[in-house]
Amino acid sequence: MANREVVYSTCKSCHGGCGVKVTKEDGVVVHIEGNPDSLTGGTMCSKGLSSIQHIDNPYRLKYPMKQVGKKGEGKWERISWDEALDTIADKMKAAIKDYGPHTIAISQGTGRGYNRYTMRLARSLGTGNAITPGYVCHSPRLGLYALVTGYGRLYCDYHGWGGEFPKTQIMWAKQLEISSADSEMCYWYMRSLDYVKNLIIIDPRASAYATRANLWIQPRPGTDCALALGMMNVIYEEELWDKEFVDNWTFGFEELRERVKDFTPEKVSDICWIPKEHVIEAARMWAIDTPGTIQVGSSLERQANCGHTLRAITCLMGLAGNIERPGSMVSWVLPDTGLIEDFNLELPITDEMKSKIIGGDRFKMGATRTCNPDTMVKRLLAGDAPIKVWFSVGGQQIVHMANTKEVVAAIERVEFMSHTDLFMGPMAEAADIVLPAAHWLELDDVYDMHPRFMIEAHNKVIEPPGEAMSDAWIFNEIGKRVVPDKWWDTVEDMLDYQIRRGEGPDGGPLKWKDFSEKLVSGCWGPDQVYYKYKTDFWREGGGFPTPSGKFEFKSNHLESLGYDPLPVYAEPGESPVSTPDLFKEYPLVMSSGYRQPFYFLGQYRNIPWLRSFMEFPTCQLHPETAKLYGVEDGDIVWIEGPRGRIRQKLRTFPGIKRGVLMATANCFYPEEPAKGYHGVFISNPNVLTSNDHLDPMYGSPDLTCLLCKVYKAKDEELKEEVFRNEEYGFVPPHSQEDM
Amino acid sequence: MRWGMVIDLAKCTRCHACVAACRIEHFLPLRVTWPRLIALETDNGYDVDVSTYPVRCNQCKDAPCVDACPTQASYKREDGIVAIDHDKCFGCRYCVIACPYQNRTYLSRKRNPNYFPEHAQTRFEKMGKKLYPHQVGTTEKCNFCHERIDAGREKDLKPGIDRDATPACVNTCQPRALTFGDLDDPNSNVSKLIREKSGFVLHSEYGTEPSVYYIDYKLGGNPSNKAPVEAQTGSHIQHLSTVYAPSKPKLAKKNAD
Numbered sequence: 004m005a006n007r008e009v010v011y012s013t014c015k016s017c018h019g020g021c022g023v024k025v026t027k028e029d030g031v032v033v034h035i036e037g038n039p040d041s042l043t044g045g046t047m048c049s050k051g052l053s054s055i056q057h058i059d060n061p062y063r064l065k066y067p068m069k070q071v072g073k074k075g076e077g078k079w080e081r082i083s084w085d086e087a088l089d090t091i092a093d094k095m096k097a098a099i100k101d102y103g104p105h106t107i108a109i110s111q112g113t114g115r116g117y118n119r120y121t122m123r124l125a126r127s128l129g130t131g132n133a134i135t136p137g138y139v140c141h142s143p144r145l146g147l148y149a150l151v152t153g154y155g156r157l158y159c160d161y162h163g164w165g166g167e168f169p170k171t172q173i174m175w176a177k178q179l180e181i182s183s184a185d186s187e188m189c190y191w192y193m194r195s196l197d198y199v200k201n202l203i204i205i206d207p208r209a210s211a212y213a214t215r216a217n218l219w220i221q222p223r224p225g226t227d228c229a230l231a232l233g234m235m236n237v238i239y240e241e242e243l244w245d246k247e248f249v250d251n252w253t254f255g256f257e258e259l260r261e262r263v264k265d266f267t268p269e270k271v272s273d274i275c276w277i278p279k280e281h282v283i284e285a286a287r288m289w290a291i292d293t294p295g296t297i298q299v300g301s302s303l304e305r306q307a308n309c310g311h312t313l314r315a316i317t318c319l320m321g322l323a324g325n326i327e328r329p330g331s332m333v334s335w336v337l338p339d340t341g342l343i344e345d346f347n348l349e350l351p352i353t354d355e356m357k358s359k360i361i362g363g364d365r366f367k368m369g370a371t372r373t374c375n376p377d378t379m380v381k382r383l384l385a386g387d388a389p390i391k392v393w394f395s396v397g398g399q400q401i402v403h404m405a406n407t408k409e410v411v412a413a414i415e416r417v418e419f420m421s422h423t424d425l426f427m428g429p430m431a432e433a434a435d436i437v438l439p440a441a442h443w444l445e446l447d448d449v450y451d452m453h454p455r456f457m458i459e460a461h462n463k464v465i466e467p468p469g470e471a472m473s474d475a476w477i478f479n480e481i482g483k484r485v486v487p488d489k490w491w492d493t494v495e496d497m498l499d500y501q502i503r504r505g506e507g508p509d510g511g512p513l514k515w516k517d518f519s520e521k522l523v524s525g526c527w528g529p530d531q532v533y534y535k536y537k538t539d540f541w542r543e544g545g546g547f548p549t550p551s552g553k554f555e556f557k558s559n560h561l562e563s564l565g566y567d568p569l570p571v572y573a574e575p576g577e578s579p580v581s582t583p584d585l586f587k588e589y590p591l592v593m594s595s596g597y598r599q600p601f602y603f604l605g606q607y608r609n610i611p612w613l614r615s616f617m618e619f620p621t622c623q624l625h626p627e628t629a630k631l632y633g634v635e636d637g638d639i640v641w642i643e644g645p646r647g648r649i650r651q652k653l654r655t656f657p658g659i660k661r662g663v664l665m666a667t668a669n670c671f672y673p674e675e676p677a678k679g680y681h682g683v684f685i686s687n688p689n690v691l692t693s694n695d696h697l698d699p700m701y702g703s704p705d706l707t708c709l710l711c712k713v714y715k716a717k718d719e720e721l722k723e724e725v726f727r728n729e730e731y732g733f734v735p736p737h738s739q740e741d742m
Numbered sequence: 743m744r745w746g747m748v749i750d751l752a753k754c755t756r757c758h759a760c761v762a763a764c765r766i767e768h769f770l771p772l773r774v775t776w777p778r779l780i781a782l783e784t785d786n787g788y789d790v791d792v793s794t795y796p797v798r799c800n801q802c803k804d805a806p807c808v809d810a811c812p813t814q815a816s817y818k819r820e821d822g823i824v825a826i827d828h829d830k831c832f833g834c835r836y837c838v839i840a841c842p843y844q845n846r847t848y849l850s851r852k853r854n855p856n857y858f859p860e861h862a863q864t865r866f867e868k869m870g871k872k873l874y875p876h877q878v879g880t881t882e883k884c885n886f887c888h889e890r891i892d893a894g895r896e897k898d899l900k901p902g903i904d905r906d907a908t909p910a911c912v913n914t915c916q917p918r919a920l921t922f923g924d925l926d927d928p929n930s931n932v933s934k935l936i937r938e939k940s941g942f943v944l945h946s947e948y949g950t951e952p953s954v955y956y957i958d959y960k961l962g963g964n965p966s967n968k969a970p971v972e973a974q975t976g977s978h979i980q981h982l983s984t985v986y987a988p989s990k991p992k993l994a995k996k997n998a999d
């Protein structure tokens with residue numbers, strides 16, 4: 004009789020959070036499905052399900068290795084964990100002694116659960132130079148929400164716990180329906196759609212629900228701030244604002260009125276290339292049919308005006324009183340276990356650390372707790388070597404940062420780098436040492452959800468391959484070696500520490516063992532609190548945790564940092580308006596905002612089931628635009644801009660704005676050789692993006708709004724392996740099978 | 743009793759989860775896919791339509807694939823499911839041609855390499871050979887997960903209501919675009935959806951009487967945004983909450999710190 008065993012866990016194949024039920028038979032995972040007794044009701048997406056091809060994937064990194072050739076040559080030799088960890092720790096100690104802790108950079112990707120560890124390691128070492136993709140994903144919105152409302156974690160109430168679902172919903176440059184990437188589970192969003200009166204999609208290309216929504220607005224990429232200002236203009240003109248909220252709880256209402264005065268629907272129509280009726284209609288729906296929510300997509304944070312765009316959108320929330328009301332934007336009460344970031348926040352960033360943050364003097368909102376990666380690249384290229392040791396985990400800076408050529412050249416100059424990951428990839432190839440990481444099915448850890456009303460448990464289902472270890476273990480081992488007083492004996496001790504504020508079954512502090520069985524620590528239903536500003540929650544006598552105690556349309560704090568205290572619109576660095584001459588040569592507005600539901604950023608092109616859904620990175624053009632430029636559906640095309648050119652497969656798509664090309668972001672090819680960093684120059688749109696024009700507050704580059712031209716690639720220009728592979732059963736060349 | 747499925751075109755997001763769930767459920771060979779997603783993207787000059795049609799075997803009432811099968815390997819079950827006896831199938835592929843919806847796949851050797859073609863089988867694949875042996879040289883298609891239905895009904899579970907008796911794709915679909923139930927029961931969830939949202943079948947002109955229906959409509963326009971009591975209390979998950987009675991300001995305050 005076969006031995007069947009069921010293990011419950013939490014998926015982390017995207018930002019995660021779906022409850023998972025895994026069945027093992029004689030120790031082998033034979034089934035994965037959603038856990039019906041979870042907040043996601045037993046549903047899962049293709050990424051999470053395809054984990055089955057992750058765990059036994061022959062291309063997994065299994066052992067620590069050191070580079071024995073030149074960076075990027077792909078010559079590796081197996082070493083022991085001790086050698087790997089000691090080498091890294093020694094390099095760190097030497098850097099601290101010789102140059103100071105700020106010359107160590109700790110970097111991460113969007114996070115397979117290690118955010119807290121990255122930040123704690125950086126702080127415990129004494130460096131503020133953490134490198135994260137936050138500045139192009141999620142951080143700007145948190146920072147701006149915090150600036151305006153005093154509390155950064157403002158999320159859409161799709162739950163109905165307060166008695167109402169949102170009546171008007173805006174999806175702004177976001178496809179929540181295909182990803183739980185901000186941990187607002189698409190499952191919740193889609194259930195709330197059964198109660199929505201107005202669904203507004205703002206996206207230059209049709210996402211899944213665009214053509215069935217009440218209103219679909221297709222702004223020119225990079226002009227979203229103007230649209231938000233225009234909507235506010237209508238709200239002022241037509242006196243649609245929430246009087247009670249504005250009169251009692253806001254600051255700067257008249258100044259904002261003055262600011263948006265010029266942004267008439269006509270003007271916005273000109274800027275955004277949309278009918279003026281769309282601005283008016285959206286404003287009316289938003290302000291009249293309250294409560295409502297705005298789900299912001301990170302495409303808006305990949306633009307060099309992201310600070311003001313998000314500021315404008317937040318003001319829009321306030322004008323309609325869509326703050327803290329059931330069915331609007333709410334900052335959730337934390338679970339018993341408290342704020343999970345306290346794990347790193349408890350180690351403060353000192354003024355000394357702050358003063359050494361790269362880019363900190365310039366990007367006063369973004370580079371206060373993490374460095375500005377683009378500035379770091381420029382400094383490395385300039386030869387002043389601000390970073391001596393780079394400890395990289397998971398992220399693919401080479402892929403997601405602007406101007407790939409410069410990023411590669413800069414990273415090759417870093418004296419010593421290590422990279423931790425599940426597979427070989429561009430960043431691993433640039434490293435001196437690679438460490439093999441465990442998949443979420445192979446580790447115990449605490450899952451932290453963005454909206455912070457719950458945490459969950461990742462429970463180890465099976466053993467990792469070879470000598471792969473969990474990120475938590477790796478961080479702890481490095482920490483222990485360099486700053487032992489800030490780290491733990493075992494991972495379990497560290498997990499116990501993170502959840503200690505919860506209540507264990509014996510009434511004492513919650514322990515990992517019990518949490519792992521319980522799976523969740525959360526707060527919802529009648530336990531959540533709305534309208535916190537009307538209670539003592541944030542302030543004695545009510546109010547917001549801002550300097551004025553109000554919701555700040557105008558921010559004096561921003562002014563004191565040298566920024567405009569009110570939202571302002573600025574054109575992208577390269578656009579038909581800001582660079583008309585360039586536009587003559589590159590007549591298409593380009594965005595790298597095209598995402599597919601089965602890839603998560605740079606990941607999963609080596610998972611056969613997922614790769615089968617789209618073999619080649621694909622770009623989209625309206626059929627008429629394609630015709631205009633002589634390219635056809637199915638062509639492999641060159642997309643060329645002032646800094647270079649890439650090839651993607653063209654799909655004509657009537658759901659995209661005319662004159663706009665939307666390319667798939669974050670693509671490299673695991674099957675391409677190490678030389679050339681796994682084909683990162685073949686199709687990755689960041690070969691085309693610029694790192695010269697950055698958001699003044701956050702330092703974010705224009706990744707989703709630039710200019711390009713398009714033409715068909717000739718057959719003889721398609722030499723790389725990836726173009727020869729007709730079938731998706733591709734064969735990545737790099738394997739440790741024989742080691 | 744006739745099992746049927748209603749597919750909500752307004753809700754489907756083209757996410758491919760149903761495809762992945764089916765592959766896991768049946769240990770599908772690398773190049774075999776039972777359910778498929780067909781994109782329909784049109785622009786008639788004033789209206790753009792971007793739609794996805796999830797398709798799978800329709801379990802036709804009048805199934806040409808069954809009629810065409812010379813060995814009775816393809817047969818119709820009492821509950822309306824069109825099933826295949828792989829021991830009887832000898833791979834003539836008449837059914838593949840007979841199905842007007844192109845929902846059958848012949849499992850050739852080419853479609854059945856290892857998941858990582860030049861590497862050993864994964865443990866999942868090896869176990870699959872034991873638990874769900876696919877026979878190269880026979881024809882396959884969606885079987886409405888009749889293994890789940892049969893196992894569930896033995897335990898008195900209701901397909902379409904109880905997960906363990908419901909198709910895997912239906913269970914995993916995040917927007918709940920797939921609904922499963924008994925078409926013969928006028929009060930079943932599927933019958934109601936078909937009635938209330940004017941369900942239709944694809945290519946009714948083929949005359950095969952599919953058991954898979956589709957509904958389509960505009961999103962939005964819902965008359966009330968009031969949350970039902972179950973949503974307010976979070977009744978299905980409330981037992982997981984760790985924070986009790988935060989209406990007491992003290993506790994709420996503690997959490998804010």
Ligand code: SF4
Binds near residue numbers: 048049
């Ligand atoms: S949505 Fe994210 S958490 Fe849920 S199954 Fe997919 S990858 Fe996993």
Ligand code: SF4
Binds near residue numbers: 754755916918
């Ligand atoms: S799982 Fe549901 S939403 Fe996703 S493609 Fe299938 S039917 Fe559509």
Ligand code: SF4
Binds near residue numbers: 801802805808842845
């Ligand atoms: S859809 Fe095709 S395979 Fe399925 S029952 Fe109908 S005819 Fe047969």
Ligand code: SF4
Binds near residue numbers: 764
């Ligand atoms: S009903 Fe079952 S067999 Fe058919 S497509 Fe869905 S998961 Fe696959």
